[in-house]
Amino acid sequence: MVKLDDLEVGKLDWDPYEHTSKPNWCPGCGDHGILAALKNAIIELNEKPENVLIVSGIGCGSKLPHWIRTYGFHGVHGRVLPVATGARLANHKLTIIGIAGDGDAYGIGLGHFIHTMRRNLDIVYIVENNGVYGLTKGQTSPTSSKGFKSISTPEGVIDIPINPITLALSSGATFVSRGYAGDVKHLTKLIVDGVVHKGFALIDIFQPCVTYNHLNTYKWYNKRIYRLEETKHDVTDLEAAFVKAEEWGNKIPTGIFYNVEKPTYGSELPQIAKIPLVKQGISNVNIEKLMDEFV
Numbered sequence: 035m036v037k038l039d040d041l042e043v044g045k046l047d048w049d050p051y052e053h054t055s056k057p058n059w060c061p062g063c064g065d066h067g068i069l070a071a072l073k074n075a076i077i078e079l080n081e082k083p084e085n086v087l088i089v090s091g092i093g094c095g096s097k098l099p100h101w102i103r104t105y106g107f108h109g110v111h112g113r114v115l116p117v118a119t120g121a122r123l124a125n126h127k128l129t130i131i132g133i134a135g136d137g138d139a140y141g142i143g144l145g146h147f148i149h150t151m152r153r154n155l156d157i158v159y160i161v162e163n164n165g166v167y168g169l170t171k172g173q174t175s176p177t178s179s180k181g182f183k184s185i186s187t188p189e190g191v192i193d194i195p196i197n198p199i200t201l202a203l204s205s206g207a208t209f210v211s212r213g214y215a216g217d218v219k220h221l222t223k224l225i226v227d228g229v230v231h232k233g234f235a236l237i238d239i240f241q242p243c244v245t246y247n248h249l250n251t252y253k254w255y256n257k258r259i260y261r262l263e264e265t266k267h268d269v270t271d272l273e274a275a276f277v278k279a280e281e282w283g284n285k286i287p288t289g290i291f292y293n294v295e296k297p298t299y300g301s302e303l304p305q306i307a308k309i310p311l312v313k314q315g316i317s318n319v320n321i322e323k324l325m326d327e328f329v
């Protein structure tokens with residue numbers, strides 16, 4: 035793992051990764067910090083643009099693949115992980131990063147989230163968690179705090195919010211972390227560590243929506259968050275990770291809650307464990323016979 039102090043953030047050359055079009059997110063949106071951290075991480079990792087695939091869903095943050103020059107797939111709402119799974123099984127040499135908002139990941143895409151974690155597919159999943167549906171103009175989301183008032187819950191939401199960290203810990207994720215869009219350097223390191231990790235890596239990110247979430251603001255987070263790395267937290271201790279994941283209120287942890295190595299889904303499939311599917315020759319395959327058998 036890289037050390038936070040060793041990161042060259044701020045001195046990096048973004049040119050090879052810059053897109054000609056510029057983000058149209060609101061000024062101050064946390065997504066700007068996430069895009070910056072992602073570019074930093076890809077450069078720190080020495081990844082060539084053509085070796086990275088970013089898959090997104092639908093939402094403000096899911097427009098991100100348009101503004102970074104890697105391979106990108108802007109898919110449909112809630113289906114980031116099925117697309118990323120297909121790409122991962124077809125070519126395990128690619129670095130595959132899924133990007134979704136909290137509505138996308140923890141609402142409509144919740145089933146895919148759980149099943150992808152229990153398979154330990156080697157995918158980095160970045161969730162831009164702003165506690166609101168931003169693109170559709172500010173409705174309550176699965177991670178909105180109890181009592182949160184929005185156009186869909188004007189009297190305050192009654193449901194308790196989903197806790198993505200405990201959910202990931204109980205679903206078999208092997209790398210579970212939380213970042214903050216207002217701390218780009220720390221977030222860069224989390225993304226680097228998530229990519230280096232072999233297996234499913236969740237990076238849930240506090241991403242202030244300056245337009246529709248007036249509760250969880252930069253000021254609100256700055257007062258509360260601290261870094262787990264600056265405590266004695268043991269990232270291999272699942273029980274300790276659950277305890278930290280339940281911490282909420284005046285002090286909220288960011289950083290890596292849990293990080294262990296386990297066999298990945300791809301490494302357990304003999305057909306693709308060594309040679310990626312896309313590199314396997316098909317010249318000696320009798321296509322007609324296959325078609326007769328299956329069609």
Ligand code: SF4
Pocket residue numbers: 058059060062063064065094095164168169242243244245246
């Ligand atoms: Fe960002 Fe919110 Fe604006 Fe969407 S609506 S771009 S999430 S600040």
Ligand code: MG
Pocket residue numbers: 093135136137162163164165166167168175
């Ligand atoms: Mg959202």
